[in-house]
Amino acid sequence: xxxxxxxxxxxxPLRRSNVDTDQIIPAHWLKKVTRDGFEDGxxxxxxKDENFVLNRPERSGATVLVxxxxxxxxxSREHAVWALQNYGFKAVISSRFADIxxxxxxxxxxxxxxxxxxxxxxxxxxTEADPTVEITVDLEARQVRAEGITADFELDENARWRLLNxxxxxxxxxxxxxxxxxxxxxxxxxKPRTINA
Amino acid sequence: MGRTLAEKVxxxxxxxxxxxxxxxxxxxxxxxxxxxxxxxxxxxxxAGRRVRRLDLTIATEDHNTPTLDIDKPxxxxxxxxxxxxxxxxxxxxxxxxxxxxxxxxxxxxxVGPQLGLTxxxxxxxxxxxxxxxxxxxxxxxxxxxxxxxEHVLATQTLPMARPRTMAIxxxxxxxxxxTAKDLILAIIAxxxxxxxxxxxxxxxxxxxxxLSMEARMTICNMSIEAGARAGMIAPDETTFDYLKGRDxxxxxxxxxxxxxxxxxxxxxxxxxxxxEVVIDAAELAPFVTWGTNPGQGAPLSANVxxxxxxxxxxxxxxxxxxxxxxGLTAGQPLREINVDTVFVGSCTNGRIEDLRNAAAIxxxxxxxxxxxxxxxxxxxxxxxxxxxxxxxxxxxxxGAEWRHAGCSMCLGMNPDQLAPGERSASTSNRNFEGRQGKxxxxxxxxxxxxxxxxxxxxxxxxxxxxxARTPAGV
Numbered sequence: 179x180x181x182x183x184x185x186x187x188x189x190x191p192l193r194r195s196n197v198d199t200d201q202i203i204p205a206h207w208l209k210k211v212t213r214d215g216f217e218d219g220x221x222x223x224x225x226k227d228e229n230f231v232l233n234r235p236e237r238s239g240a241t242v243l244v245x246x247x248x249x250x251x252x253x254s255r256e257h258a259v260w261a262l263q264n265y266g267f268k269a270v271i272s273s274r275f276a277d278i279x280x281x282x283x284x285x286x287x288x289x290x291x292x293x294x295x296x297x298x299x300x301x302x303x304x305t306e307a308d309p310t311v312e313i314t315v316d317l318e319a320r321q322v323r324a325e326g327i328t329a330d331f332e333l334d335e336n337a338r339w340r341l342l343n344x345x346x347x348x349x350x351x352x353x354x355x356x357x358x359x360x361x362x363x364x365x366x367x368x369k370p371r372t373i374n375a
Numbered sequence: 376m377g378r379t380l381a382e383k384v385x386x387x388x389x390x391x392x393x394x395x396x397x398x399x400x401x402x403x404x405x406x407x408x409x410x411x412x413x414x415x416x417x418x419x420x421x422a423g424r425r426v427r428r429l430d431l432t433i434a435t436e437d438h439n440t441p442t443l444d445i446d447k448p449x450x451x452x453x454x455x456x457x458x459x460x461x462x463x464x465x466x467x468x469x470x471x472x473x474x475x476x477x478x479x480x481x482x483x484x485x486v487g488p489q490l491g492l493t494x495x496x497x498x499x500x501x502x503x504x505x506x507x508x509x510x511x512x513x514x515x516x517x518x519x520x521x522x523x524x525e526h527v528l529a530t531q532t533l534p535m536a537r538p539r540t541m542a543i544x545x546x547x548x549x550x551x552x553x554t555a556k557d558l559i560l561a562i563i564a565x566x567x568x569x570x571x572x573x574x575x576x577x578x579x580x581x582x583x584x585x586l587s588m589e590a591r592m593t594i595c596n597m598s599i600e601a602g603a604r605a606g607m608i609a610p611d612e613t614t615f616d617y618l619k620g621r622d623x624x625x626x627x628x629x630x631x632x633x634x635x636x637x638x639x640x641x642x643x644x645x646x647x648x649x650x651e652v653v654i655d656a657a658e659l660a661p662f663v664t665w666g667t668n669p670g671q672g673a674p675l676s677a678n679v680x681x682x683x684x685x686x687x688x689x690x691x692x693x694x695x696x697x698x699x700x701x702g703l704t705a706g707q708p709l710r711e712i713n714v715d716t717v718f719v720g721s722c723t724n725g726r727i728e729d730l731r732n733a734a735a736i737x738x739x740x741x742x743x744x745x746x747x748x749x750x751x752x753x754x755x756x757x758x759x760x761x762x763x764x765x766x767x768x769x770x771x772x773x774g775a776e777w778r779h780a781g782c783s784m785c786l787g788m789n790p791d792q793l794a795p796g797e798r799s800a801s802t803s804n805r806n807f808e809g810r811q812g813k814x815x816x817x818x819x820x821x822x823x824x825x826x827x828x829x830x831x832x833x834x835x836x837x838x839x840x841x842x843a844r845t846p847a848g849v
Contacts, residue, residue, distance in 0.1 A: 194692075195690075196667075196670075200786075200805070200807040200809060204787065205786045206787055208438075209439065209451075209453040211414065212414065223808060223809050223813065247689060248568055248602070251569070251602065251668070252600075253503075253786075254502060255410075255520075256414075256502075257521075277538075277573065277602070277604050278520060282521075285520065285522040334536065335395060347522070348525065348530060351529075351534060352530060357390050357391040357399065358427075366632065366636070368625040368630070368636070369494075370403065370404060370431075370492045370493075370494055370625075372430055372431060373429060
């Protein structure tokens with residue numbers, strides 16, 4: 179995973195709540211067996227409307243998505259995170275994320291930042307008034323900064339440490355392989371098995 | 376202080392606990408399907424890793440599989456390639472697979488329970504958000520992303536921050552004609568699509584205890600639609616009776632030891648939940664959705680709500696957008712909404728009891744002219760059972776299409792889809808924009824409401840039907 183320390187970029191204000199993962203990447207895109215090439219599927223249905231915010235020329239090259247509450251609800255498809263990253267997004271800001279989406283994003287180095295809806299409203303107003311304005315998402319300081327706005331955000335220390343260092347979860351877990359082996363030996367015999375090992 | 380059911384199961388699976396780290400949880404059962412696993416297997420290959428516990432892993436094909444002509448090659452080359460990728464990966468790594476055409480094939484969340492693999496007190500994961508279904512057995516079951524699929528394949532564990540717990544107590548008794556689906560839709564409407572975010576839900580109370588395993592699975596299945604990764608119901612005699620004798624259920628002394636353990640899996644009287652919701656079952660009625668998220672629902676007897684009635688700006692905005700997408704107007708009676716398609720199936724309502732419930736309504740009646748009804752069993756086993764009971768004949772006599780097992784019209788990944796502008800009454804779990812096909816409009820309903828809707832051509836409950844039936848075989 180690529181490390182995330184701090185990022186500064188222009189924003190896409192997405193004034194919608196309950197943006198589910200079927201909107202982020204529709205199911206027919208899920209037939210692909212790679213982690214890349216999903217950028218054209220991002221918000222596919224909404225992008226058919228030329229006035230959709232992502233289609234506006236002034237939003238081209240923007241890297242921070244500022245969305246309404248309950249972003250990423252629904253399906254567990256990690257393809258939603260890949261689609262956002264393939265398109266070029268580095269961070270998503272919302273007042274509330276769905277659990278599975280958030281977990282997926284942090285495992286891929288897409289920083290999901292939870293801010294109070296009042297701050298999200300302020301970021302919407304700011305970036306709608308001036309599309310050239312830049313937002314800084316600073317993971318080291320756990321702070322979002324933009325013209326006239328400074329807002330601290332929370333992220334648990336362990337997740338932050340893994341993101342800052344771009345650490346691979348599996349390698350970390352395998353450092354505790356002995357604990358897993360010990361647990362396995364003590365498991366009750368009545369636990370189900372799919373095949374005889 | 377006592378512990379909740381969720382806390383007990385969690386504690387029993389902690390492999391490692393250390394300050395400042397998420398708990399490392401052991402995973403008892405890992406279910407795989409073709410959509411969310413290819414990139415995980417690729418990751419294993421690139422790192423030179425193997426599957427740690429093949430004996431705790433099982434795969435099936437469901438999302439892409441067609442429900443017609445299953446003996447012919449799959450027409451869509453991309454779907455076919457994805458299924459072939461799963462077959463290659465399972466062969467290469469040694470994973471047990473039930474492919475299309477196999478008697479144990481079906482929707483992954485129907486297959487696990489019917490094989491007896493889903494058991495009380497286990498941890499169950501799958502790269503699919505409806506893994507919450509398995510919580511009906513008192514399992515801690517949750518959906519994961521592809522990175523986590525790879526993590527479980529490689530280590531049989533997951534690092535997880537411990538969620539909070541929420542009790543959803545259903546007091547009293549469900550009125551006649553009110554089903555588990557109505558109940559869960561009402562719960563989601565009450566707490567919202569984000570209400571369960573960060574929680575493991577425990578459904579409890581007298582109305583829950585009376586439910587069959589199939590009904591409990593319907594409820595736990597849609598926990599994710601309330602934002603909760605997992606929903607659980609304490610195991611009891613209903614659970615044990617369901618499991619006994621199944622292929623992978625414990626036997627002999629193991630059965631006794633298992634039941635003794637399972638009986639300890641109840642929330643202690645002095646345990647404290649982080650949040651509690653109480654619902655009076657007697658107040659419930661058949662429930663349907665009118666909008667584009669599962670929280671946008673109302674009793675069937677209600678009217679389409681007026682967005683202006685919402686105080687919260689974001690909810691008002693969401694309701695406006697939903698009505699526009701759904702082609703509905705505020706104040707329109709829900710019962711007057713006509714549908715083109717009725718879908719009975721999915722991991723929410725594709726089990727034998729669901730098919731029985733729909734068939735009981737359709738028996739001796741006809742699907743309304745101009746309405747297409749698809750009945751899709753959740754698994755091949757469910758299909759065989761239905762045929763043995765003659766349910767397939769009831770459906771076809773009524774004019775419905777009896778299909779092969781799979782996810783079918785629940786999501787737009789296989790040939791079963793809505794056309795743009797088409798409207799469905801669907802027993803599935805998501806009414807998102809385009810979920811059942813680009814431009815398709817979905818109303819989530821119970822199997823009983825689906826069947827009554829098919830007969831009348833507009834959203835309806837069995838109580839709306841006349842008693843007139845054509846005797847079977849006429």
